[in-house]
Amino acid sequence: MRREPVLGWVDGENMALLTDLYELTMADSYFRRGRNQETTFDLFVRHMPPHRSYLVAAGLEQVLYYLAHIRFTQDAIDYLAGLGLFSREFLDYLKGFRFTGTVWAIPEGEFFFPKEPVLRVTAPRIEAQIVETFLLNTINFQSMIASKASRVVQAAQGRAVVDFSPRRDHGADAALKVARASYIGGCAGTSCTLAGQVFGIPVYGTMAHSYIMSFETELEAFRAFAQDFPTNALLLIDTYDTLQGARHAIVVAREMEARGHRLRGVRLDSGDLVVLSREVRKVLDEAGLSYVRILLSGDLNEYKIRDLLDRGAVVDLFGVGTEMGTSRDAPSLGGVYKLVEDDMGPKIKLSAGKVTLPGKKQVYRVLDGQGVWKEDVIALEVEEISFEGEAYPLLVKVMEGGEVVYHLPSLKEVRSRSLEAVGRLPVRYRTLEACPGEELPVKLSPALKGLTDKLIETFRDLELRT
Amino acid sequence: MRREPVLGWVDGENMALLTDLYELTMADSYFRRGRNQETTFDLFVRHMPPHRSYLVAAGLEQVLYYLAHIRFTQDAIDYLAGLGLFSREFLDYLKGFRFTGTVWAIPEGEFFFPKEPVLRVTAPRIEAQIVETFLLNTINFQSMIASKASRVVQAAQGRAVVDFSPRRDHGADAALKVARASYIGGCAGTSCTLAGQVFGIPVYGTMAHSYIMSFETELEAFRAFAQDFPTNALLLIDTYDTLQGARHAIVVAREMEARGHRLRGVRLDSGDLVVLSREVRKVLDEAGLSYVRILLSGDLNEYKIRDLLDRGAVVDLFGVGTEMGTSRDAPSLGGVYKLVEDDMGPKIKLSAGKVTLPGKKQVYRVLDGQGVWKEDVIALEVEEISFEGEAYPLLVKVMEGGEVVYHLPSLKEVRSRSLEAVGRLPVRYRTLEACPGEELPVKLSPALKGLTDKLIETFRDLELRT
Numbered sequence: 001m002r003r004e005p006v007l008g009w010v011d012g013e014n015m016a017l018l019t020d021l022y023e024l025t026m027a028d029s030y031f032r033r034g035r036n037q038e039t040t041f042d043l044f045v046r047h048m049p050p051h052r053s054y055l056v057a058a059g060l061e062q063v064l065y066y067l068a069h070i071r072f073t074q075d076a077i078d079y080l081a082g083l084g085l086f087s088r089e090f091l092d093y094l095k096g097f098r099f100t101g102t103v104w105a106i107p108e109g110e111f112f113f114p115k116e117p118v119l120r121v122t123a124p125r126i127e128a129q130i131v132e133t134f135l136l137n138t139i140n141f142q143s144m145i146a147s148k149a150s151r152v153v154q155a156a157q158g159r160a161v162v163d164f165s166p167r168r169d170h171g172a173d174a175a176l177k178v179a180r181a182s183y184i185g186g187c188a189g190t191s192c193t194l195a196g197q198v199f200g201i202p203v204y205g206t207m208a209h210s211y212i213m214s215f216e217t218e219l220e221a222f223r224a225f226a227q228d229f230p231t232n233a234l235l236l237i238d239t240y241d242t243l244q245g246a247r248h249a250i251v252v253a254r255e256m257e258a259r260g261h262r263l264r265g266v267r268l269d270s271g272d273l274v275v276l277s278r279e280v281r282k283v284l285d286e287a288g289l290s291y292v293r294i295l296l297s298g299d300l301n302e303y304k305i306r307d308l309l310d311r312g313a314v315v316d317l318f319g320v321g322t323e324m325g326t327s328r329d330a331p332s333l334g335g336v337y338k339l340v341e342d343d344m345g346p347k348i349k350l351s352a353g354k355v356t357l358p359g360k361k362q363v364y365r366v367l368d369g370q371g372v373w374k375e376d377v378i379a380l381e382v383e384e385i386s387f388e389g390e391a392y393p394l395l396v397k398v399m400e401g402g403e404v405v406y407h408l409p410s411l412k413e414v415r416s417r418s419l420e421a422v423g424r425l426p427v428r429y430r431t432l433e434a435c436p437g438e439e440l441p442v443k444l445s446p447a448l449k450g451l452t453d454k455l456i457e458t459f460r461d462l463e464l465r466t
Numbered sequence: 467m468r469r470e471p472v473l474g475w476v477d478g479e480n481m482a483l484l485t486d487l488y489e490l491t492m493a494d495s496y497f498r499r500g501r502n503q504e505t506t507f508d509l510f511v512r513h514m515p516p517h518r519s520y521l522v523a524a525g526l527e528q529v530l531y532y533l534a535h536i537r538f539t540q541d542a543i544d545y546l547a548g549l550g551l552f553s554r555e556f557l558d559y560l561k562g563f564r565f566t567g568t569v570w571a572i573p574e575g576e577f578f579f580p581k582e583p584v585l586r587v588t589a590p591r592i593e594a595q596i597v598e599t600f601l602l603n604t605i606n607f608q609s610m611i612a613s614k615a616s617r618v619v620q621a622a623q624g625r626a627v628v629d630f631s632p633r634r635d636h637g638a639d640a641a642l643k644v645a646r647a648s649y650i651g652g653c654a655g656t657s658c659t660l661a662g663q664v665f666g667i668p669v670y671g672t673m674a675h676s677y678i679m680s681f682e683t684e685l686e687a688f689r690a691f692a693q694d695f696p697t698n699a700l701l702l703i704d705t706y707d708t709l710q711g712a713r714h715a716i717v718v719a720r721e722m723e724a725r726g727h728r729l730r731g732v733r734l735d736s737g738d739l740v741v742l743s744r745e746v747r748k749v750l751d752e753a754g755l756s757y758v759r760i761l762l763s764g765d766l767n768e769y770k771i772r773d774l775l776d777r778g779a780v781v782d783l784f785g786v787g788t789e790m791g792t793s794r795d796a797p798s799l800g801g802v803y804k805l806v807e808d809d810m811g812p813k814i815k816l817s818a819g820k821v822t823l824p825g826k827k828q829v830y831r832v833l834d835g836q837g838v839w840k841e842d843v844i845a846l847e848v849e850e851i852s853f854e855g856e857a858y859p860l861l862v863k864v865m866e867g868g869e870v871v872y873h874l875p876s877l878k879e880v881r882s883r884s885l886e887a888v889g890r891l892p893v894r895y896r897t898l899e900a901c902p903g904e905e906l907p908v909k910l911s912p913a914l915k916g917l918t919d920k921l922i923e924t925f926r927d928l929e930l931r932t
Contacts, residue, residue, distance in 0.1 A: 003874045005531040008646065008664045010638040011477050017660035018638055020630070021671030024659065029694040035680060065471040079663040085698055125680065136633035137641055164486070167602035168798045170636035170643075172476040172484055175603055177637050180474065193490065194483035197545040198474045205487030209815060210805045214501065214591065228495040232551055322798045331797035332634045332788045339676045349675060354736075408469045 009172060012065075016072045016097070017079070019133040024080065027126045028090040036124045037343035040360055042117040043135055044338075048440075049144075049330035053429045054111040056150045056418055057118055058181045059142030061108065064404050066134055067099045099127050103399035106363070107409070109146075109184055109417035110394060111425065113442045116363045116378060118143070118335070120395060125342070132337045141174070142181040144333035145324070148302075149185025150422055152324055154430050155302040157309060160188035160317045162204045164297060165325025178325045183411060186419050188317070199411055205234075206267045206295065206319075212239040222252040230261040234295060237266045237280070246280045250287045265293035265316070273298070274311045281314040295319055301328065302432050348455040357448060358455050363394040373424045379445030475638060478531075482538045482563070483545070485599040490546065493592045494556040502590045503809035506826055509585035509601055510804075511578075514906075515610075515796035519895045520577040522616045522884055523584055524647045525608030527574065530870050532600055533565045565593050569865035572829070573875070575612075575650055575883035576860060577891065579908045582829045582844060584609070584801070586861060591808070598803045607640070608647040610799035611790070614768075615651025616888055618790055620896050621768040623775060626654035626783045628670045630763060631791025644791045649877060652885050654783070665877055671700075672733045672761065672785075678705040688718040696727040700761060703732045703746070712746045716753045731759035731782070739764070740777045747780040761785055767794065768898050814921040823914060824921050829860040839890045845911030 010018055030036055045055065072080075072094040080086055080094070101123025106112050118139055121128050153161050163182045166175040179195030189202035196203035207225060215221035218240055226233045235252070237245025246266060253263035266284075268276055273296050284292050296308065297319035305318055322328060338356045339347050346358035360381040367390045368374045376394070379385050398406035409417070422430065444452070476484055496502055511521065538546075538560040546552055546560070567589025572578050584605055587594050619627050629648045632641040645661030655668035662669035673691060681687035684706055692699045701718070703711025712732065719729035732750075734742055739762050750758050762774065763785035771784055788794060804822045805813050812824035826847040833856045834840045842860070845851050864872035875883070888896065910918070 003876070005527045005534065005870060005874060006664065007478055007481075007528055007531040007535075008642055009477060009481075010475055010642055010660065012473055012475065014660060014663070015473075015475075015638070017663055018632070018641060019659055020632055020657040021659050021662075021669045022657065022673055023671075025671050025691075025695060025698075026673055026677045029677070029691055030680075032694055033690060039680075041676075061471045062473055065473040068471065069473075076663065080659075083662075083669070085695060087694075129676070133632050133641075134638075137635060137638065140634055141636050141640075166484070166486055166599050168606055168800070169603060170607050170792070170797075171639035172481070172600075172603065173637035173639035174607075175484060175599075176474055176476055191486040191488065193485055193487050193546075194476065194480060196487075196549075197480070197483055197542065198472065203487045203549065205489075205491050207488055207492055210507075210595070211492045211495070213805060213813060213815065214496075214808065224499060225495055228498055228553075229491060229551065232491075322800070326636070326792075326797045328797055331636075331792045331794055334634070334788070339679060342680065347679060349679065404471060408471060410469070 012069055013073055014076060015066060015134065016070050017076050018137070019130060023130050023132055025085060027129050028086050030126050030129070031090045031093055032087055036126050038122060039125045039128050039339060040120060040122045040341040041128050041132070041337050042340045042356070042361070043119040043121070043139055043335055044117050045114045045333060045335050046354070047334065048114050048434060049333060051329060051432065051434055052147060053431070053434045054147070054422070054425060055113065055143055055333070056146035056185055056422070057106045057110050057112055057143055058108050058146035058184045059138040060105050060398065061408060062138050062142070063119065063135055064398060064406070066138070067103065067131065067399060068402065068404055070097070070099055070131065072097050098402055099123065099131060100402040101127055101399070102397065102401065104395040105398045106394050107396060107417065109414040110421050112394070113376060113440050115357065115442060116376060117361055117395065120360065122360070136335055136337055140333040140335040142177055143335070144327045144330070145178050145181035146185040146418065148324055148327040148330070149182035149187050150418065151302045151432060152305065152320055153186035154422070155305040155432060156318055159315060161186070162317060162319050163187050163190035163192065163324065164319040164321040166192045168322040169325045174325070180411065182324055184414050184418050186415060201411065207234070207236050209236065209239045212236060218245060219248045219251060222248050223255070226252045226256050226263065230256065230259065233263055234265040234267055235263070236269065238268050238270050242268055242271055242276045243279060243283070246283050249292070250283065250289060253287070253289050253292060263289070263292050265295055267295040267297060267319070269298045273308055274313045277313045277315055293317060297321070299323065306432060346451060346455060348452065348459055357444070358451055359448070361448065364391045365394050366391045367424065371424060372426055375441035375443060377443050377445055378448060380447045380451065383445055383447040385445055478535055479539055480542060481532060481600065482536050483542050484603070485596055489596050489598055491551060493595050494552050496592050496595070497556045497559055498553055502592050504588060505591045505594050505805060506586060506588045506807040507594050507598070507803050508583040508806045508822070508827070509587070509605055509801055510583050511580045511799060511801050512820070513800065514580050514900060515799060517795060517898065517900055518613060519897070519900045520613070520888070520891060521579065521609055521799070522612035522651055522888070523572045523576050523578055523609055524574050524612035524650045525604040526571050526864065527874060528604050528608070529585065529601055530864060530872070532604070533569065533597065533865060534868065534870055536563070536565055536597065538563050564868055565589065565597060566868040567593055567865070568863070568867065570861040571864045572860050573862060573883065575880040576887050578860070579842060579906050581823065581908060582842060583827055583861065586826065588826070602801055602803055606799040606801040608643055609801070610793045610796070611644050611647035612651040612884065614790055614793040614796070615648035615653050616884065617768045617898060618771065618786055619652035620888070621771040621898060622784055625781060627652070628783060628785050629653050629656035629658065629790065630785040630787040632658045634788040635791045640791070646877065648790055650880050650884050652881060667877065673700070673702050675702065675705045678702060684711060685714045685717060688714050689721070692718045692722050692729065696722065696725065699729055700731040700733055701729070702735060704734050704736050708734055708737055708742045709745060709749070712749050715758070716749065716755060719753070719755050719758060729755070729758050731761055733761040733763060733785070735764045739774055740779045743779045743781055759783060763787070765789065772898060812917060812921060814918065814925055823910070824917055825914070827914065830857045831860050832857040833890065837890060838892055841907035841909060843909050843911055844914060846913045846917065849911055849913040851911055
């Protein structure tokens with residue numbers, strides 16, 4: 001029998017099954033045993049990924065959508081029933097499943113550090129458990145990309161950076177979310193057309209070598225494109241010889257001027273970008289075309305961009321693909337989701353190197369008199385605490401009783417917040433190397449420290465007992 | 467005004483816009499100029515990623531779905547119109563857009579090498595151009611994961627490997643497709659429940675530390691889970707002390723036996739897995755529980771698995787997450803999509819290090835008398851060619867005139883094909899290091915070599931002329 005191909009994408013309808021199977025088996029066990037008391041889980045990163053000195057929060061909007069809309073469809077329940085694992089009562093319960101909890105979060109665009117809760121979820125145990133996988137998948141991925149993009153944007157020193165990564169991203173959702181998260185990190189836009197439609201992100205495009213090659217000569221190709229896109233022509237000039245390409249671009253730019261238009265730019269994608277960009281800039285300027293912008297691309301990342309600029313490349317925009325879209329030097333972010341409180345009180349986990357901070361917490365961001373970031377203090381929510389200098393709580397309530405209670409900023413506002421927030425970091429945090437040998441100024445409040453120490457002692461006693 | 471959160475996933479309806487903007491601007495230019503002649507593009511990988519000695523093809527089924535279903539919805543066209551870039555005529559053309567081309571492909575599960583076309587697309591230029599981004603995104607990602615998984619499976623030497631990666635994968639689609647592609651690479655299943663529903667992949671799950679911690683004692687937790695899942699209990703024994711955990715598991719296993727059930731296994735997620743797995747196996751065996759299986763997990767990859775086995779770890783299953791789901795040591799595959807023929811004849815691109823093989827091609831796989839892979843020969847499609855030994859053409863016709871003409875194998879069949887195909891590789895290709903200093907036996911046929919040389923000469927002449 002002939003089988004039709006399956007696309008296999010996730011849609012809102014079946015996002016509830018985007019969860020590890022064990023979340024559901026544990027949930028069934030809790031359900032049968034009536035262990036559905038209120039719990040609090042923190043989502044946080046244990047360790048800074050290699051080379052990073054800060055992280056940028058991203059993904060909250062998708063988390064809120066998910067929590068507000070998660071449902072188990074009849075198809076999903078039929079599938080689960082077919083596994084022969086679950087109790088009939090639990091499957092019935094899933095039919096009416098809603099997320100009814102309360103969520104606090106670090107807003108998208110803010111920087112954060114290991115140990116700080118990015119999300120704090122308080123909900124009946126079963127609800128809190130089932131959503132774990134999706135929350136981790138979303139926050140880990142988007143924050144990783146926003147953090148990487150922020151580094152690339154810092155390295156570009158004010159020049160625009162555009163996401164060119166869709167063909168190398170990890171699937172369809174990744175192409176869309178890399179555009180979103182890299183825009184949050186400070187990029188100017190993306191080549192991903194769908195991200196333009198879905199998120200309103202500015203879209204950019206130039207042309208491919210195959211376009212040039214489809215014409216008899218390069219000049220002919222440039223002429224055709226300039227005629228077809230008189231206000232938006234960015235010519236790829238390295239197909240045959242970059243300087244010859246620049247001269248062809250000049251011919252076309254003059255023809256455009258005669259028609260009352262302006263060539264937007266030229267793109268260099270190969271060769272010695274320092275030498276070539278300087279020479280291209282020179283011939284363009286000599287031709288009176290100082291308004292024509294230069295875009296550089298070709299396996300760029302933050303280190304290569306820094307190096308290009310240090311060595312005197314002349315450039316207005318960078319197109320960055322694979323390295324940013326896969327966060328190539330650190331392609332995963334190890335966020336975890338841990339129980340920190342239940343009906344018995346604050347909880348702690350104490351495996352080697354895996355300490356969890358107990359209780360419901362708040363993070364305070366402390367700035368010095370000049371508005372520069374000084375330190376973060378992780379404290380208990382109930383704790384009254386005073387600071388030297390300006391301080392504000394980082395976690396805000398975004399959901400209550402399963403309803404979004406957060407005034408969602410636009411993506412443009414989130415991007416501005418990230419650029420502004422990262423601008424408050426001392427310069428040594430904005431370099432591309434992790435602050436070597438330096439402990440991050442992320443402190444525990446006295447009450448949190450006290451609670452942690454107390455629980456460690458209790459835990460040791462318990463361990464002897466088990 | 468309050469804004470509702472946006473999920474921003476891709477669905478079949480709007481997959482047409484999952485394309486780089488320049489594909490559409492180029493297409494508009496071709497459209498206006500009537501340059502919509504038949505073209506042929508090859509999708510191939512230029513260079514082997516680090517450490518790899520072979521690649522496994524995956525993603526074809528999603529490519530076929532996409533090509534058979536791609537449409538521009540009115541919303542998509544309205545969005546494009548709003549950009550102010552496109553001609554009205556082109557937007558009208560997009561309303562009726564269909565992919566009408568012919569596609570040849572290396573079947574999923576077969577191994578392949580750089581320079582070999584994984585896909586060969588023959589279609590009017592505009593159609594071939596617009597689908598580029600999606601084809602690259604899909605084949606690059608799934609083949610990268612299938613290749614990584616195949617290495618992990620090889621390292622596990624017959625033990626089952628399960629995908630535990632959803633929380634670290636790059637978004638929702640990635641979680642689903644990592645499950646698919648790693649199953650193709652030889653994994654036994656996945657923790658991703660949705661992949662079970664959508665693709666019929668076997669799903670696996672154990673329990674989290676938070677489950678254990680939600681009970682007063684570990685023993686109580688184990689008892690509860692064993693009661694709730696009598697046929698499917700896999701107990702996580704490292705929350706407090708692994709050997710103590712093993713003893714608790716033995717107590718519960720005996721209680722299960724008394725009820726006529728069997729404990730399926732225990733899981734170790736931390737500590738010295740060699741020493742601990744041996745000791746756990748010993749106490750289990752001494753308790754007459756040799757049927758209880760041991761699952762090891764915890765930031766594993768192919769190197770760590772090899773090392774664990776070399777050092778004598780005793781294990782039945784491996785749970786592998788982040789490292790496989792992100793292909794951490796090589797998190798991108800650099801597949802490209804290049805014009806190789808148009809109405810003017812075979813085409814070549816000749817940038818430094820970026821030679822494209824011209825013309826419509828076939829790849830022949832040659833085996834020696836023992837069924838072991840000997841070499842591949844890339845030839846012109848029209849060429850008649852004879853081989854010493856058994857040889858078969860690797861590219862099969864999967865689509866003609868926009869219709870799927872391929873008998874799609876089940877995912878299980880694809881997985882078997884990959885295990886069988888990789889088994890035909892000489893052992894030195896199945897080690898974890900790339901064959902150092904050794905040229906891969908991938909040859910060009912005489913006619914292809916001749917055509918390439920001829921076009922290089924013509925091209926040099928052309929270059930002098932431009």
